[in-house]
Amino acid sequence: MSSKPSRIISDIDLDADGKQFGFLNIPYSRNDSAWGSIRMPMIVIKNGNGPTILFTGGNHGDEYEGPIGLLKLVRRLEPSRINGRVIVIPALNFPAVQAGTRLSPIDGLNMNRVFPGRREGTVTSMIAHYVYTEVLPLADVVVDIHAGGKSMTLVPCAVIHELEDRAMMERTLAAMRVFGAPLGLVLVELDSDGMLDTAVEEMGKVFISAELGGGGTVTTETVATADRGIHNMLSHFGVLNEPLITREELGLTPTRVMHTPEGNSFVVSDETGIYENLVDLGAEVSIGTPIGRVHFFETPEREHVEYKAERSGTLVCRYTPGLIKRGDCVGVIANDYPTPADG
Numbered sequence: 001m002s003s004k005p006s007r008i009i010s011d012i013d014l015d016a017d018g019k020q021f022g023f024l025n026i027p028y029s030r031n032d033s034a035w036g037s038i039r040m041p042m043i044v045i046k047n048g049n050g051p052t053i054l055f056t057g058g059n060h061g062d063e064y065e066g067p068i069g070l071l072k073l074v075r076r077l078e079p080s081r082i083n084g085r086v087i088v089i090p091a092l093n094f095p096a097v098q099a100g101t102r103l104s105p106i107d108g109l110n111m112n113r114v115f116p117g118r119r120e121g122t123v124t125s126m127i128a129h130y131v132y133t134e135v136l137p138l139a140d141v142v143v144d145i146h147a148g149g150k151s152m153t154l155v156p157c158a159v160i161h162e163l164e165d166r167a168m169m170e171r172t173l174a175a176m177r178v179f180g181a182p183l184g185l186v187l188v189e190l191d192s193d194g195m196l197d198t199a200v201e202e203m204g205k206v207f208i209s210a211e212l213g214g215g216g217t218v219t220t221e222t223v224a225t226a227d228r229g230i231h232n233m234l235s236h237f238g239v240l241n242e243p244l245i246t247r248e249e250l251g252l253t254p255t256r257v258m259h260t261p262e263g264n265s266f267v268v269s270d271e272t273g274i275y276e277n278l279v280d281l282g283a284e285v286s287i288g289t290p291i292g293r294v295h296f297f298e299t300p301e302r303e304h305v306e307y308k309a310e311r312s313g314t315l316v317c318r319y320t321p322g323l324i325k326r327g328d329c330v331g332v333i334a335n336d337y338p339t340p341a342d343g
């Protein structure tokens with residue numbers, strides 16, 4: 001990686017007290033704008049010497065709870081209420097959020113596969129490189145808010161990974177519980193290279209993600225979960241001196257902590273056709289329970305194919321569009337996370 005500073009320039013003083021709405025200026029010369037750039041919003045709210053939390057939304061451009069919750073936060077949160085620094089990037093893959101697509105329409109890249117990014121790369125890679133070199137070193141905690149996007153829908157959950165450092169794992173588990181989502185998921189990623197998650201975890205910082213719904217839209221529950229999670233992360237890490245909003249006080253069931261221990265937690269389609277979902281999100285399944293069917297509208301005489309659970313557990317994620325292709329993830333089955341009392 002080049003040691004030269006990022007080509008992205010910010011008009012924000014990250015060390016100044018107060019609230020600043022500013023931009024990252026990303027050079028982007030193109031056919032319709034020879035000396036043009038992209039102005040990507042970043043907001044910093046700082047007071048005193050407490051910890052720094054970085055919140056990101058719009059890592060994928062069709063996931064909306066993060067941008068909604070973070071835009072409300074930055075308008076309402078006054079510096080006098082905090083001790084520390086809150087850095088907010090509400091639309092991390094800004095061109096993707098503009099287009100309402102998972103990936104950037106400029107270079108086709110997935111922001112969450114290009115970290116640590118490249119100074120000389122295309123726009124997505126340049127943004128990742130800026131975040132990696134200029135913002136992550138300042139952060140004690142990073143909260144990256146996702147949803148399933150247009151192709152997936154999940155039980156709203158805070159997400160972490162299994163970490164080798166036990167003390168860091170306990171800190172991260174505690175934060176995941178405090179987030180206040182219906183589900184806390186210790187997720188084994190299918191492909192963790194290039195993720196913001198991996199970059200932050202390798203820096204030894206606390207990383208909490210969330211997957212708050214999906215289908216390319218939001219619900220009142222998923223937005224409320226984002227609002228509560230954002231507040232609770234600020235409170236839990238001591239930036240906001242205000243009480244947590246607990247699920248118990250709202251009359252909700254406690255966060256259920258689950259994990260995806262094996263590769264067969266993920267059910268994948270081998271066929272292309274019309275998808276019929278057979279199990280509602282949050283339902284319990286056993287080995288052999290049909291999760292969904294693929295119907296062959298081009299060959300009506302052909303019997304549909306069913307995809308069955310290969311393990312018992314709870315369906316926490318499901319494929320959402322009507323059309324499915326070979327290789328698409330049909331669903332994810334999670335199991336209760338073993339607590340120390342379980343041995």
Ligand code: ZN
Nearest residue numbers: 060063146147
């Ligand atoms: Zn995402």
